[in-house]
Amino acid sequence: xxxxxxxxxxxxxxxxxxxxxxxxxxxxxxxxxxxxxxxxxxxxxxxxxxxxxxxxxxxxxxxxxxxxxxxxxxxxxxxxxxxxxxxxxxxxxxxxxxxxxxxxxxxxxxxxxxxxxxxxxxxxxxxxxxxxxxxxxxxxxxxxxxxxxxxxxxxxxxxxxxxxxxxxxxxxxxxxxxxxxxxxxxxxxxxxxxxxxxxxxxxxxxxxxxxxxxxxxxxxxxxxxxxxxxxxxxxxxxxxxxxxxxxxxxxxxxxxxxxxxxxxxxxxxxxxxxxxxxxxxxx
Amino acid sequence: xxxxxxxxxxxxxxxxxxxxxxxxxxxxxxxxxxxxxxxxxxxxxxxxxxxxxxxxxxxxxxxxxxxxxxxxxxxxxxxxxxxxxxxxxxxxxxxxxxxxxxxxxxxxxxxxxxxxxxxxxxxxxxxxxxxxxxxxxxxxxxxxxxxxxxxxxxxxxxxxxxxxxxxxxxxxxxxxxxxxxxxxxxxxxxxxxxxxxxxxxxxxxxxxxxxxxxxxxxxxxxxxxxxxxxxxxxxxxxxxxxxxxxxxxxxxxxxxxxxxxxxxxxxxxxxxxxxx
Numbered sequence: 001x002x003x004x005x006x007x008x009x010x011x012x013x014x015x016x017x018x019x020x021x022x023x024x025x026x027x028x029x030x031x032x033x034x035x036x037x038x039x040x041x042x043x044x045x046x047x048x049x050x051x052x053x054x055x056x057x058x059x060x061x062x063x064x065x066x067x068x069x070x071x072x073x074x075x076x077x078x079x080x081x082x083x084x085x086x087x088x089x090x091x092x093x094x095x096x097x098x099x100x101x102x103x104x105x106x107x108x109x110x111x112x113x114x115x116x117x118x119x120x121x122x123x124x125x126x127x128x129x130x131x132x133x134x135x136x137x138x139x140x141x142x143x144x145x146x147x148x149x150x151x152x153x154x155x156x157x158x159x160x161x162x163x164x165x166x167x168x169x170x171x172x173x174x175x176x177x178x179x180x181x182x183x184x185x186x187x188x189x190x191x192x193x194x195x196x197x198x199x200x201x202x203x204x205x206x207x208x209x210x211x212x213x214x215x216x217x218x219x220x221x222x223x224x225x226x227x228x229x230x231x232x233x234x235x236x237x238x239x240x241x242x243x244x245x246x247x248x249x250x251x252x253x254x255x256x257x258x259x260x261x262x263x264x265x266x267x268x269x270x271x272x273x274x275x276x277x278x279x280x281x282x283x
Numbered sequence: 284x285x286x287x288x289x290x291x292x293x294x295x296x297x298x299x300x301x302x303x304x305x306x307x308x309x310x311x312x313x314x315x316x317x318x319x320x321x322x323x324x325x326x327x328x329x330x331x332x333x334x335x336x337x338x339x340x341x342x343x344x345x346x347x348x349x350x351x352x353x354x355x356x357x358x359x360x361x362x363x364x365x366x367x368x369x370x371x372x373x374x375x376x377x378x379x380x381x382x383x384x385x386x387x388x389x390x391x392x393x394x395x396x397x398x399x400x401x402x403x404x405x406x407x408x409x410x411x412x413x414x415x416x417x418x419x420x421x422x423x424x425x426x427x428x429x430x431x432x433x434x435x436x437x438x439x440x441x442x443x444x445x446x447x448x449x450x451x452x453x454x455x456x457x458x459x460x461x462x463x464x465x466x467x468x469x470x471x472x473x474x475x476x477x478x479x480x481x482x483x484x485x486x487x488x489x490x491x492x493x494x495x496x497x498x499x500x501x502x503x504x505x506x507x508x509x510x511x512x513x514x515x516x517x518x519x520x521x522x523x524x525x526x527x528x529x530x531x532x533x534x535x536x537x538x539x540x541x542x543x544x545x546x547x548x549x550x551x552x553x554x555x556x557x558x559x
Contacts, residue, residue: 014371016454017464022367026379029360033431034386040400041393043407083306090303094296102304104547108311110486111539111546113493115513116532119520120314123321123529130313155310187292216390219495219513223520236392236496243396243500248405255393262388 041259044252056253061229062238066257069235072146073214076153077161080210081203084161091162092169106163109156114219121152122224144226149234152221153214160213161206168202201273208269212262318536321529333519333530341508342515343534345423349430349498349511350491354438356431357487358480361438366472369446370454380443386435394433395500398425421503426511429497434487441483445476482549489542492535 045053056062091103109117125132125142132142142148172195180190218236225232235258242251323330333339368380386394400406402419412419419425449472457467473480495513502509510518512535519528 015458016370016451017458017467018366019371021464022363022371025363026360026367029356029363030379030382033356033360033428034435035382037397037401037432038385040406041397044400083303086299087303087307090299094300096300098304100547102307104543105307105311107543107546108315108539111489111493111542112315113495113513113516113532113535113539115495115516116318116493116535116539117314118495119516119525119528119532120317120321123525124314124317130317131309151310155314158307158310187295212388216388216393217496218390218392218499219493236390239390239392239396240500243399248400248403251396252400255390255396258390258393266388 041252041255044249045256048249048253052249053253053256056250057257061233062235062254064230065233065235065238065254066261068146068149068231068233069215070261072149072234073153073211076150076157076214077207077211079150079154080157080161081207084158084206084210085165085199085203087162088165088169092166106159109158114156114217115223117155117220118152118223121148121155121220125151125224143224144228144232146232148224148226149221149232152224153210153217156217156220157210157213160209161203164202164206164209165199168199172198197276201276204269204272204276208265212265215258215262315536315540318529318532321526322533324529325526329526330530330533333527334534336527338510339512339515339531342510342512342531345426345510346492346512348423349427349494350488352427353430353434353491354484354488357434357436357438358484360435361440361442361483362480364439365442365446365476366468368443369449370451370472383436383439386432387437387440391433391494391496392500395429395497398429398432398497398501402428420501421509423509425501426498426509429501430491430494433494433497434491437487437490438480438483441479441486442476445479446472449475478549478552482546485542485546485549489539492538 087102087106091099122143123129125135125148127133127136127141127143129143135142140147142151176194177190180194181187185193216236218234218240221234222237222240225234225237227233227237235254239251239254239258242248242254322333364379364383368376399420402408402412402425404413404420406420417424419428453471454467457471462470493513494511495517498511499514499517502511502514512531516528516531516535519525519531
């Protein structure tokens with residue numbers, strides 16, 4: 001635990017100037033742009049009858065929407081965790097021509113507009129697309145199915161796991177692995193027992209971030225999804241649909257459930273991390 | 284930092300590099316190539332027509348307006364907030380940091396919904412706005428606000444770790460030697476975070492230009508008035524004018540690649556200065 005150094009001298013006065021100003025600006029901007037608009041969603045929800053709320057969020061279409069969003073996001077985040085781990089390892093531990101290019105390209109899902117990603121992924125994986133055609137010949141359709149949704153979610157989530165694990169790997173002290181090697185452990189065993197536990201919290205964080213991003217993502221996914229009710233409708237699309245029909249209360253209800261799910265997800269991730277920390281601190 | 288003389292199995296190394304490279308190529312590079320190829324499919328004239336179309340240009344204008352506003356507002360916020368959270372200790376620090384991160388983690392569609400619920404006709408501010416003939420939802424101000432919201436934490440997220448890592452010692456020393464607030468910021472805090480600030484602004488701008496979900500909800504899709512470039516792409520797609528859609532997208536791809544390059548440069552400069 002780091003020491004908390006008090007910044008006030010004995011008379012209780014802060015040494016560094018500017019506290020009042022920065023607190024004022026920060027709080028007012030945060031309130032104006034973020035908190036007050038956000039409060040509206042709870043205000044609106046408060047106006048809903050609970051039975052109305054329950055009817056909307058448990059209707060078959062909406063439940064199917066949650067199912068699609070949650071399951072596709074889960075698989076996408078899982079695949080991203082596996083490949084992200086490999087990518088982080090390759091970028092930190094090895095040196096090879098094009099390494100910096102690889103490192104830069106990983107930021108692409110952050111820099112590329114989601115709509116552009118959406119249409120180009122759709123084109124690529126459609127039955128006439130470069131990759132889609134190859135699979136279509138074998139009878140597998142990718143675009144407009146859940147597989148397509150998962151692929152789009154993988155795309156948007158790539159940076160999260162890699163960027164979470166990279167700093168951990170970079171700071172990892174080599175002496176633990178050297179000690180393990182000197183005690184006779186093979187490379188695989190060393191990886192499993194020494195390196196992986198250190199990476200685990202970062203992997204969990206990355207997984208959680210990729211998962212949340214997958215659930216909430218709209219632009220990249222909505223083009224390739226096809227939006228067939230009960231089959232490939234993602235939750236954000238359902239919210240959008242309700243909004244287009246001016247059914248604001250319905251949209252609010254669905255959005256609330258989604259927010260709740262993300263919040264629960266965050267809690268689960270945090271508690272896994274805390275219990276992991278007890279593990280790895282026993283070094 | 285590579286661990287010195289480990290006996291790295293070269294086969295494992297090359298397989299991993301190859302698999303990772305292939306994964307990145309298929310997932311990231313191919314889509315880029317698809318955009319460019321599809322944009323030029325019908326020839327150069329059609330391409331030129333699509334990107335000089337009046338609606339495309341107006342959409343570009345709105346995108347730039349919203350992005351510049353978002354970067355400006357969020358940079359101001361980012362500077363103040365990261366200064367506050369890294370140099371001062373007070374109760375509720377963690378809560379504040381968590382609150383700032385909220386726009387980063389909620390779905391863009393929900394972000395748009397939130398603004399409709401606040402400023403729309405059914406929103407609690409709706410009556411007030413109507414009485415003063417101020418239109419926010421389904422108009423340009425709404426688009427700008429939604430873009431600001433969605434990219435709110437971006438500059439902060441880049442600045443804060445750097446400022447936090449440097450700690451308060453230098454600023455305290457300067458204050459004790461009699462320097463005033465702005466001087467401390469200008470001569471001590473700012474030079475440390477120059478490159479992080481630039482990178483944060485670039486990232487914020489990129490995200491702002493690409494924002495789709497939130498803006499889609501709040502914009503009303505009025506061609507020539509409240510359409511941003513990504514929304515224009517969607518309209519073209521819905522009209523099955525795919526070549527034009529990809530042509531306009533290629534502009535955005537170009538912008539993104541420039542941003543990535545600028546980002547790599549900023550990152551390299553940051554590392555050169557001896558960042559952690």
